[in-house]
Structure formats: structure tokens, C-alpha cells
Amino acid sequence: MTFTLRAHDGHYLCAELDGQVVANRDVIGPWEMWTLERFGDFVSIMSHHGKYLCAEPDGRVVADRESLGPWETWQVEALGHGQVALCSYHGTYLQADTGDVPQVRCYATSVGPWEMWTPNPSIIQPTRTGVVRVDSRSFVDDGGSWLGLGASYFPTLWMTRNEHERCYQNLTWLAEHHIDFTRIFADVSGPSWTDRAFQFTDPDWMSVARDAVALADECGIRFEWSIFAGPRKGYAPRQYYQACEQLAELIGERLDRVMFLEVRNEQEGPANETMLECARLLRQLRPEVAVALCGTPEKELPQFYSGSAANLGTVHWERKYEERGYRPIRQPWGYYELHSMPRAHVNNEPIGIDSSIASESDPVKLAVGAMTSWVTGEGAYVLHHGAGIRAGGAADLARTPPRKANVWEQPTLEQALALMESARKLMNPSTPSWEHHGHMWPSHPLELHSEIGDKVENEGAAGANRAYAATQGESGVVMVSGIHTRFRASDKNGRAWKVFVPRGYEWVEFTTTQSIDVSEQEASSALLIR
Numbered sequence: 429m430t431f432t433l434r435a436h437d438g439h440y441l442c443a444e445l446d447g448q449v450v451a452n453r454d455v456i457g458p459w460e461m462w463t464l465e466r467f468g469d470f471v472s473i474m475s476h477h478g479k480y481l482c483a484e485p486d487g488r489v490v491a492d493r494e495s496l497g498p499w500e501t502w503q504v505e506a507l508g509h510g511q512v513a514l515c516s517y518h519g520t521y522l523q524a525d526t527g528d529v530p531q532v533r534c535y536a537t538s539v540g541p542w543e544m545w546t547p548n549p550s551i552i553q554p555t556r557t558g559v560v561r562v563d564s565r566s567f568v569d570d571g572g573s574w575l576g577l578g579a580s581y582f583p584t585l586w587m588t589r590n591e592h593e594r595c596y597q598n599l600t601w602l603a604e605h606h607i608d609f610t611r612i613f614a615d616v617s618g619p620s621w622t623d624r625a626f627q628f629t630d631p632d633w634m635s636v637a638r639d640a641v642a643l644a645d646e647c648g649i650r651f652e653w654s655i656f657a658g659p660r661k662g663y664a665p666r667q668y669y670q671a672c673e674q675l676a677e678l679i680g681e682r683l684d685r686v687m688f689l690e691v692r693n694e695q696e697g698p699a700n701e702t703m704l705e706c707a708r709l710l711r712q713l714r715p716e717v718a719v720a721l722c723g724t725p726e727k728e729l730p731q732f733y734s735g736s737a738a739n740l741g742t743v744h745w746e747r748k749y750e751e752r753g754y755r756p757i758r759q760p761w762g763y764y765e766l767h768s769m770p771r772a773h774v775n776n777e778p779i780g781i782d783s784s785i786a787s788e789s790d791p792v793k794l795a796v797g798a799m800t801s802w803v804t805g806e807g808a809y810v811l812h813h814g815a816g817i818r819a820g821g822a823a824d825l826a827r828t829p830p831r832k833a834n835v836w837e838q839p840t841l842e843q844a845l846a847l848m849e850s851a852r853k854l855m856n857p858s859t860p861s862w863e864h865h866g867h868m869w870p871s872h873p874l875e876l877h878s879e880i881g882d883k884v885e886n887e888g889a890a891g892a893n894r895a896y897a898a899t900q901g902e903s904g905v906v907m908v909s910g911i912h913t914r915f916r917a918s919d920k921n922g923r924a925w926k927v928f929v930p931r932g933y934e935w936v937e938f939t940t941t942q943s944i945d946v947s948e949q950e951a952s953s954a955l956l957i958r
Contacts, residue, residue: 430463432456434546435524441532441545443475447492449532451524464551470501471551473514483516483534505539506552508836510600513539549646550600556608559683560650562718562740562772564861565805567687574857576774576808577608577798577848578652578687579835580816584612585633586626587819588640595640598819598835599647605842606849609650609687611776611810612640614675615697616657620823628671634678641682650687652776652810653679655706656697665702672706676713687808688718690742690776695724700732708737723776726766734768741766741773749779749786751885754893754910756788757797760804761866761896774808775801781838782814782831791840792930795847796909796953799855803898803907807860811845813838846933854928854935854957855905862898862905872897873904874944874956877916890914892953906956911948918943919958928955 433441440453440460453460462481463474473481480493480500493500498517505513514522521536521543536543558570566573579602587595602610614637617625627633644651655675656668663671679686691706692698698706703721710719721732723744733741743766745759756779763773778797779788788794798809813835818824820833832838856862865872867880872895879891893910895917906925908915919925919942927944928935929951938946938954946954 436541443491449489487535489532506604511544566861567807575802575852578810579607580812581610582613583624586624589636603647603649605845611652613657614655618659624821652687654690654693657693658696668698690720692722711737730768741769742776744777747779747786758894760801775806780812791844794844798848805860850934862900865897867895874917884912904958908954914947925956925958
């Protein structure tokens with residue numbers, strides 16, 4: 429791929445004809461263009477003149493090498509906000525020294541402002557590739573199954589058209605912080621969306637949507653398309669069907685950039701009968717892509733889904749902030765009380781940062797919400813947050829306090845995403861498809877020696893809010909959420925469990941034991957793995 433590198437002072441990296449490398453160009457010409465090629469975890473960077481960028485052991489940087497060796501390889505390190513650092517074979521970083529004698533060199537062993545570069549387009553490696561499909565309750569692509577992690581960024585199409593650079597910055601930040609896909613609206617209007625409206629009837633809908641898909645590709649993420657987001661019954665049925673055909677054409681051009689489709693956001697958009705026909709049409713036109721109907725009202729979902737073409741459920745769980753804030757976290761277990769639903773399901777709009785009705789900003793609780801979702805069989809968790817609703821739209825800025833306009837302005841989001849990613853590294857990627865166990869079930873792998881649920885929340889007994897489990901053969905995972913005073917349990921068959929607790933930005937191993945004993949002072953929640 430061809431790209432440019434902009435230094436911290438706004439100048440571009442340039443390869444002179446004689447092989448010298450400078451960072452003093454204000455505008456982009458052929459000599460400021462570079463070509464990147466990947467070799468596993470390493471990359472090579474070739475100049476417009478066909479020579480490789482090289483870091484000498486003494487820190488000099490040149491672009492005069494005709495063949496590729498270790499000194500001509502680099503590692504790309506994501507720094508956030510679309511910026512990267514380039515680490516050489518010698519463990520030193522490419523830097524634009526703007527001191528008394530400006531020069532490009534490779535001396536630094538840590539990253540500061542001089543070592544920060546902004547590539548365009550992004551050169552950050554996408555973590556997932558291929559067409560996404562559903563296998564049992566899990567999502568699968570070319571890399572196999574994984575625990576899906578998404579985030580709301582509803583106004584992506586409007587932002588692509590009107591604030592392209594800020595859209596790129598927000599999507600890149602999310603991708604760099606381990607988000608696989610973003611949930612976006614294909615068509616939305618109405619009183620609270622006046623300054624963020626974007627509709628299929630807009631003459632530039634297809635061209636802007638293509639630009640947005642290209643942007644997703646640059647950032648290394650996929651889209652979940654919530655197609656119709658309001659107002660209710662805004663079109664005639666025929667128009668809804670035409671819109672679905674238009675979207676099917678678009679996503680067919682880049683199926684690898686699609687996570688799944690949801691016909692309508694909650695009760696917005698088409699009437700129920702039209703929604704069902706839209707799902708049937710989308711499944712017919714794009715059978716490779718999972719399709720859901722809508723996420724509310726929860727109790728009525730079985731009558732919508734039963735006998736429909738949908739092969740994915742996207743429930744929007746109730747956000748009553750009760751049980752010390754753990755009630756919204758445990759809600760996904762309720763999916764098994766909804767009969768006639770698709771086997772695969774997603775926690776699509778949970779309680780989150782600056783969400784309506786009730787919100788949650790505690791990074792550990794947000795992470796435990798994602799982990800509980802995976803353990804209870806949700807194939808993906810979509811983190812909901814204020815900056816992802818209208819990205820600074822008038823309706824959000826009018827709130828008290830106002831929602832943030834950019835993802836990085838939300839103080840606890842980075843820690844929450846880091847904790848989620850840390851948990852994903854520990855948990856089996858097929859966990860949603862395992863056998864699931866409620867804490868009162870005889871099949872639960874633990875013998876519980878403390879209370880769970882109502883006696884904890886209503887009577888103050890020692891224990892935890894919930895301890896859902898998933899097992900496959902000898903492997904197992906238990907998510908102990910909301911420890912109160914002390915949680916105690918032991919394995920029914922005398923096997924040892926690794927106990928992980930949250931510490932800062934990661935889950936760290938606390939102990940390995942057959943008898944689990946974690947106090948509230950030691951951790952508010954615990955992840956058990958065997």
C-alpha cells in the first residue's frame with residue numbers, strides 16, 4: 429500500500445534522490461510517497477525511487493538500499509488518535525528531530541513527540557479478515573472464532589460526508605483500542621437528528637456509504653448496519669424494500685467489511701410486517717451475512733422472530749440501575765427465557781457511558797458487562813457510549829451534562845476497552861458456543877459456599893451478584909460479578925482454577941486453586957478459568 433508519513437510538526441517524510449531522508453516538506457509530492465509491504469509482524473518501507481528505508485546501527489536513517497535485510501524492517505506500534513511509532517530492527521524509533529539541526533534519525537529507545545508519526549492512510553494492521561459468518565453462537569471469519577467487541581458510532585455516514593477527518597480519527601481510535609466493528613445507522617432522521625440526518629433518499633447516499641466503507645477498511649474495522657433508525661413508518665413499504673436492495677448492493681462490494689445487519693433500531697423505521705419482509709429480502713440477496721430484526725420490546729421479540737428469516741438476535745437489555753449496578757450486567761442470561769429466538773445473539777445496546785435512562789462509566793463494570801455477555805452466550809458485545817450516539821450533535825450537547833463529541837474525551841473508555849481486550853486474551857474465543865450454566869444449576873462446575881443473587885442484594889449476605897459459567901469438556905470459565913464481602917466456592921471435581929482480578933488496565937492472575945476465596949477488598953469481580 430502507498431502512504432505518507434506526517435511528523436509531529438506537520439512536515440512530511442521525504443526520500444531525496446540521493447537516498448537522504450528528511451522531514452521538511454509542507455506539501456505532498458511523489459518523493460513524499462512511500463510503499464509498505466508486510467512480512468508477518470514486520471514491514472518494509474520503500475521510497476518513490478524504489479529504495480528501502482533503513483536504520484543504521486549508529487542511528488542514521490537512509491533510503492538507499494536496493495535489497496531487503498534486517499536493517500530495512502520495521503514494526504508499527506499504534507499510539508492512538510491515528511498516530512504510530514516505527515521501531516527499527518535495533519529497537520530504536522524513527523524520529524523527526526526538530527532541534528537546532530533538524531534531521532531524521534533513529535536513536536530514541538522510547539516514544540516522545542519526535543517519534544510520533546501520522547500515516548495516511550492508516551498502516552495499522554487490521555486484526556480480523558475475511559467474511560464474517562455465524563457458527564452456533566459464535567462469530568467466525570478467516571481467523572476462526574472470536575469474542576466480538578463492537579462500539580456505537582451511529583452517525584458514521586453523516587460524519588463521512590461532513591466531517592471526514594474527525595470521523596477517521598474516531599474510527600481509528602476505536603480500532604486501535606481493540607474494537608472490531610462499529611454499529612452505524614444507514615438511515616436516520618427526526619427532530620433529535622436534524623443536524624445528523626442521513627437518508628437513503630439523499631442523492632449521494634451510495635457514494636458517501638462507499639466512502640464510509642473505504643474508511644472502515646483504512647481503519648481496520650467492520651460495520652454493523654442498523655438500517656432504519658427512524659422515524660417510525662417514515663417510508664412506504666416499497667421504499668423500505670428498495671433501500672434494502674440498495675444496501676445489499678453496497679455491502680456486496682466489500683462483504684469482508686460487514687459484521688451483521690439489523691433491520692431496525694428498536695421500534696423505529698418500518699412496521700412489523702415490513703420489517704419481516706426486509707429481513708427475508710436481505711437474507712435472499714446476501715445469504716452470507718447474518719440478519720437480525722430489532723432489539724425491543726424485549727417481551728415481544730419472540731413473536732417477531734418466530735418463523736422469520738432472521739438468524740441473529742440483537743436484544744437491547746433493560747437498563748434499570750439496581751443491585752449495585754449489576755442488574756444491567758446480568759441481563760443477557762434472560763435470552764434463554766425468550767423462546768423461538770435465533771441461536772446466535774448479540775448484546776447490542778447495553779448500559780454504557782452517557783447512555784439514556786441509566787448510564788455506567790465504571791471501567792471494571794463495563795468490562796464485566798462484556799465478559800458476562802460472552803460467558804452467557806452472546807457472540808458479541810457492543811459498547812454503548814455518548815460520543816457514539818451523535819458525535820457532538822445538537823441534541824447531545826443540549827443535555828446536562830452534555831455528551832462528549834469524540835471517543836477519546838470519555839475518561840474511562842480507554843481503561844474499559846483495555847480490560848475487555850485483556851479478558852479476550854484469557855478467554856477461549858469459542859466461549860459463547862459452549863454449554864452454559866446458571867449458578868443454581870446442578871451442572872454448574874462449582875460448589876458455591878456463599879450466597880448468589882437476592883440474598884446478597886436484598887439482605888446483605890456475603891457472596892456475589894452472579895456467577896454464570898460456560899464449559900466445554902475439561903475447560904471452563906466462570907464470571908463472578910459483584911462480589912459483596914466475600915465469594916467462596918470450590919470445584920466439584922477437585923480441579924484447579926486460575927483466578928484473575930482487575931488491576932488497572934488488565935486482568936491479572938490472583939491465584940490458582942481448587943478452593944476459590946476472593947474478598948470484596950481484593951476485587952469487585954473475578955474471572956475464573958480452567
